[in-house]
Amino acid sequence: MTRTALAIATLAAGLVLASSPAHAWGPRGHRLVADIAEAGLQPQARAQVDALLEGETEPTLAGVANWADELRASDPDLGRRSASWHYVNIAEQDCDYDAGRDCRAGGCVVEAIRAQAAILADTTQPLEARRQALKFVVHFVGDVHQPMHAGYGHDRGGNDTQISQPDGTRDGRGTNLHSLWDSGLFRDMRESESAQLARLVGTAPVAAEAGDPVSWAEGSCRVATTEGVYPPRPKIDGAYIATWRPVAERQIALGGARLAALLNDALSAGDAD
Numbered sequence: 364m365t366r367t368a369l370a371i372a373t374l375a376a377g378l379v380l381a382s383s384p385a386h387a388w389g390p391r392g393h394r395l396v397a398d399i400a401e402a403g404l405q406p407q408a409r410a411q412v413d414a415l416l417e418g419e420t421e422p423t424l425a426g427v428a429n430w431a432d433e434l435r436a437s438d439p440d441l442g443r444r445s446a447s448w449h450y451v452n453i454a455e456q457d458c459d460y461d462a463g464r465d466c467r468a469g470g471c472v473v474e475a476i477r478a479q480a481a482i483l484a485d486t487t488q489p490l491e492a493r494r495q496a497l498k499f500v501v502h503f504v505g506d507v508h509q510p511m512h513a514g515y516g517h518d519r520g521g522n523d524t525q526i527s528q529p530d531g532t533r534d535g536r537g538t539n540l541h542s543l544w545d546s547g548l549f550r551d552m553r554e555s556e557s558a559q560l561a562r563l564v565g566t567a568p569v570a571a572e573a574g575d576p577v578s579w580a581e582g583s584c585r586v587a588t589t590e591g592v593y594p595p596r597p598k599i600d601g602a603y604i605a606t607w608r609p610v611a612e613r614q615i616a617l618g619g620a621r622l623a624a625l626l627n628d629a630l631s632a633g634d635a636d
Contacts, residue, residue, distance in 0.1 A: 389546045390429045391556055392615055396505040397424035398560055399619025400626065408630035415494045424501050424622075431502035448475035448499070449506045451580050452516030458584035460577050472507045476500060476576040476625075484629035497626075504579075504625065508618035509611075511541045513580040514587035521587075527598045540593065548608045559612075566616045574621055586610060 401424045404412060416422040431449070434442030451471035453460050460466075466474050482488055482496035506512045511520040518524045521540030528538060528547060538547055552559070586592065594603060 389432070391549065392509070392545075392611075393428040393432075393502060393505045394425040394556065395560055395563065395615050396508070396618040396622060397428040397501050399563065399616065400424055400501070400622035403620065403623030403627075405627045405631075408627045411630040412497065412626065415490070415497050427498045428501050428505065430498045445475070445499070448472055448503060450512040450520055451507075452520065453513060453580065453584050454515040454588050455517065458513075458581045458588060460581055472503050472512060473576045473580050476503045476507065479503065480625060480629050500625065501622065504622040505618050507576060507579045508583055508614040508621075509544060510583045510587035510592070510614065511544045513583040524593065525597060526594060543599075544607075544611060548604055548611050563612060563616045563619075566613055574624065579621065583614065586614065
């Protein structure tokens, strides 16, 4: 077992008592991405993360992983200004990203990751600016690996594609494709967050380069446009969930590995103060 895998396995064991078995991919997926990334931090990056998150209620990457989704309630102005930073619509463009066409004025997840990572890496920036940038980066790297966050514009990333889940799954009530990929694929899992994290260790790359958010978005888009992701009928069955849940989990594992690489690269030098 590699050091990273061992660290993740140890972290997973420590989560057993704290984890609930009934979380959705919205918060749960973001926490998993963050937990995988934190276990892959190099010592210098870990020290800076610890310093940047000092004073947070839960001073871990997982503890701030959902902060950007909570801004609408806690900071409506920043929530409004950052609303478009969570996604990019490139499926109509054959998943080929063009900044001038797809991300005007930097208003998409690709350029948001780049901009916030640059602030995070700049040790001349105020501590609070770097702390906020870290929170954004952790969340947005998770977002860009959710396929619907890089999907079609015509249905707002699946939000306007109505579906209903199988009878016995949330009482068979209706939802939409975006919500299904955000949370519905995991809603009825009996597996705890810690157990899922331990299982995902085997699917996460042992090492990953920092890479480019463009390729991450384009890869997610290709998942969103894969035949079968958009079901032929509004009502899906258990076979749909069995087919696409592992794909969503692989995206989580990739997101965690790539987030670790990005943070190790951005925090390779300098101090948080």
